[in-house]
Amino acid sequence: MLLRHRLRTLAVAGLALLTGASALPATAAAAPAPDRALQPSGGGLSAVIRYTEYGIPHIVGKDYASLGFGNGWAQAADNVCELAGGFVTLRGERSLAFGADAPADAALSSARDNLSSDLFFRGVNDARTVEKLLDQPAPRGPSRQAKELARGWAAGYNAWLRQNRIADPACRGKDWVRPVTALDVARRGYAITLLGGEGQAADGIVGARPPAGKTVARPPAGAAKPDLAAAARTFFDRENAAMGSNAVAFSGGTTADGRGLLLGNPHYPWSGGRRFWQSQLTIPGELNVSGASLLGLPITSIGHNGDMAWSHTVSTGVPMSVYELKLRPGDPYTYLVDGRPERMTGRTVTVTVRGKDGRPEKVSRTQWRTRFGPVISGLGEDLPLPWTAASAFALVDPNAANLRFLDASLGLSKARSVQDARAALDRAQGLPWVNTVAADSGGHSLYTQAQVLPRVTDELARRCSTPAGQQTFPAGGLAILDGSRGACALGKDADAVQPGIFGPRAMPTLVDAPYAENSNDSAWLANADRPLTGYPRIFGDVATPRSLRTRGAVEDVSAMAGRGRLTVDDLQKHQFRNRAPAGDLAAADAAKACAALPGGKAVDSKGTTVDVSAACAVLAGWDRTMNTGSRGALLFDRFWRTLTADGQAEVWRVPFDPQKPVTTPNTLNTQGPAFARSLADTVGQLRAAGIALDAPLGEHQFVVRNGKRIPIPGGGLGVWNMIVAPWDAARGGYADVVHGSSYLQAVGFDGKGCPVARTLLTYSQSAFSGSPHHSDQTELFSAGRMVQGRFCEKDIMASPQLKVVHVREG
Incomplete structure (x- = not known):
């Protein structure tokens, strides 16, 4: 009790020093007047950080720069290596630090390797794109408050680096861990903004090359035409995307x-x-807000x-569009708009890579731009947009501005x-x-x-789509428009902040x-x-x-809405209900068809006869959820993935009806060969891996934290609590999580400024295995529990694990 009293006293005293207030009321509303709070910090920045359960920081600053300072400090304390690696990406230095052919940092672009990533980001930096946007007055450019948050965040991150030793071996002692500037923070926010446009087309931007000759490249006789419609659907498929x-x-x-x-x-x-x-x-x-930030961003x-x-x-x-350019004959760098020639602009981008002998080498590529945006060679692997002697393609991404x-x-x-x-x-x-x-x-x-x-x-x-765009x-939703006609320009809405x-x-x-x-x-x-x-x-x-x-x-x-009388408890129950809609639609039919197979046997995709009889009762007995203890969830999940990946499978007997969009299509098609083949493949696969057909899901869907297996609920099959994990039979099944449920919040209100909130960060606050907050919330996630929110002062101060840190520059 004495320790708790001292912590409360320190917290209130620290806040009083920081804000000039004698104390804060329950809602933290009494404080310096807003005009004072908006003043930029001068001299050394400081902030008070009160940590409550699960390492959640409650950061208080007297102004935006001070708040950013505390934020940058606290983020560095939890995830310095992830942050530092991202700044390497933004500087275009991954090829030197980690090798040109290594996979790129997927957090900040869709580049395939480090060289492509470096060329892309160095191109942005060489063009001073972010600096130009910072110079634009609001609302076209960022506000003063946003700039102050970025300035403070950089100062807080740098102060943590100066005042602490890095314990995480992922970046301890690495020369690529360096101080950052407010510009670096702005560049990180800009990269996040580009993820759906130029960042998704990074390979196409850095890989665009003019044709070697002056003739139009033609496909070989008899070559199949690319299915551009299917390619567009695949490229913009949200259900199977990384987010x-x-x-x-x-x-x-x-x-x-x-x-x-x-x-x-x-x-x-x-x-x-x-x-x-x-x-x-x-x-x-x-300002008083609680929630989650993407790493490196200074606001919720x-x-x-x-x-x-x-x-x-x-x-x-779809945050991007494409213009098809008509090129002037004999000149692949000049395109025509209403018959008038316009010259592309080229910028040679040079990055340093680690050579095969370990010594630095320079690699240069030229990137080309038009009035519309950068010239690209394609979008993904299946949507080629070739630069020929007759035409080229330019990307339009309004988020680039x-x-x-x-x-x-x-x-x-x-x-x-x-x-x-x-x-x-x-x-x-x-x-x-x-x-x-x-x-x-x-x-x-x-x-x-x-x-x-x-x-x-x-x-x-309708008026301007090219044949490809049609x-x-x-x-x-990807427009490919005729760039040779000025009348096909995008125009401007009267209420839009930018053209x-x-x-x-x-x-x-x-x-x-x-x-x-x-x-x-x-x-x-x-x-x-x-x-x-x-x-x-x-x-x-x-x-x-x-x-x-x-x-x-x-x-x-x-x-839920129809039942009414909903509370935050109902929201939490829904989050962890883990109902599998695919199971409700298809499991009973699958079990019935399984039981009807002659002799309980089916032929797999290799032509091998497999005894699948044991699977029938497992499918019938499955509770149609993806809870960690659900028996049959793993079997149905593997079967469903196999069936729906079969290009010959007609999954449903009843087709989609736009008048019944929630309930159609339905009724599993068990008559075609794909059903029995997929079931046989699944049973054979699980048995070969030594996995029981009725094994509980959590025994084979888990993450390992400091040597401990933590069962993970949720999955695919239409489950609200989505989890995506690669299958690795040698490691026991789904032995890691790639992406899925992350920052969960169930929020209601009391009408007095103290929200009724429960939250959960599924993978916990820190990526560093040595942190006490590396897996604590992950264990809660496994158990279907959430964290009681602490928003108002009385609740923060009542935390049994309250820890107060007063951080300063210098």
Whole structure:
């Protein structure tokens, strides 16, 4: 008790020194006046960090720079190696540090290897792109508050490096761990913004080369034409992407107290530089927000304050478009617009790589740009866009002119209602590739696809699509437009903050529906009873099959809304219910068809006869969940993956009906050869690995932390609690998690500024195995538990594990 009293005294004293206040009330509202709080910090920066259970820091600064300082310090303390590695990426120095052919840092671009990554980021730096955007006045450029947060974050990160020894062997003693600047922090935010556009096309940008000769390259006679529609669908497939999310907001008419509720469940990588990190950020009298930030960002990305909570889901909006250029005959560097020639601009980018003998070598490549954007050679492996003597392709990414992501997040952090949230997003127009779902204390709910998208209307696509674009736009939302006609320019909406993007009035938005939900499908069924339509194809599609995850989510949350009287407890129960919609639709049919196989045998894909009879009872007895103790979940999961990966399989007997989008398609097709073949393959695979057909899921879906296996619930099959893990039979099954459920929050409100919140960071705060917070929340995740939120001062000070740190420059 004496220690707890001393910690409380130190915390209040530290805050008093920091803010000039004698003490803080329960809501941390009494503080310096807002105009004082907005003043830039002079001299040495400082902040107070109060740590509560599971290493969650509650950071208080007197102004934005001081808050950024405490944030940078605390992030470095938990994840210095992940952060430092990311700054190597942004400097374009990975080839020197780690080898040119090694896989690139997937957190900050989709480049295939370090050389491609270095050339891409060095090209951005050489062009001084971020510096130019920083120089633009708000709202086109970032606000002063955002710049101060970045300045403070860099100072805090650097101060931690100066004052501490790195214990993590991943970067201990490495010369690539270096101090950073505010510009580096801004570059990190810019790289995150580009992930859906130029960052996704990094290989195509650095790999674009003019033709060797002056003749048009023609495919060999009889060569199959590429299926561009299928390639576009694959490239923009959200269900199998490296990021995704679920989120639902309930309005007051469905809740026990008439106030809104929010459940956020983003699906992000479990390792590397795109991890979330949890904190509370406070400037007394100015800002008070709790939630999670993407590593290296100085403000909350997803979270809540005392009156409003929000989450993001990766949207179906396509943040890029392509222009096909008509080249002047004999000159592959000059293109024609309305018959007038325009010269491409070339910039030679040079990076240093580690040679085969270990000594540094220089590698140079020229990158080419047009009035539209960079020349590209293609998008992914299946969507080639070749530069020939007659034509070339240029990428349009409006987020390449967007450094407003921090301001969008800051606006959400300060919003007191969903109306405020909409207004903040309208002002900033800075979200690059996400939807927003929100709820507030007044009982309001919100879904909006407020994101930066190329202004490709359906009319423009009809008028200006090239033959390739006529395939890719309807199928995947990727416009390929005729760059030879000035009339095919993107234009400008009157309410848009920059040319060439849609303004706020165009954004699909749903307000005050009983529930508003998104699981990475389009806006169409944010509420199945109030479908959203009428938006351009580039935002997403309508009247097309929904993913199993969307179908299951809509079924569940609509039923919850119908029952009413919802509480935060109900949100937590839903998060860990782990219902498998694919199992509900198909497991009974699979078990019945299995039992009907002659002699209980089936022939696998190698022509081997396999006894599958034991699988029938396991499938029939499975509880249709992916809880760690579920028997049959692993068998059905492996069977389903095998069946749906079979290119010859007709999975359903009843096709999709746009009038019944949540319940169709349905009825497993067990008549075709794919069913029995997939079942035989699965049974043979599990037996060869020594895995029992009825083994509990958690015995074979786990992560290892400091030598301890931690069973992991959730998975695919349309489960809300999504987990993606590579199959490795030699290691026991799904022996690691690539991405999936990450920062979970279930939030309600008490009407007095103290939210009723439960949170969980599934992979825990620190990537360093020596940290006490490397696996503590992961064990909670395994058990289906969450952390009781501590937002108000009285709750922070009541923490039995309260630890106070006063951090300063110098």
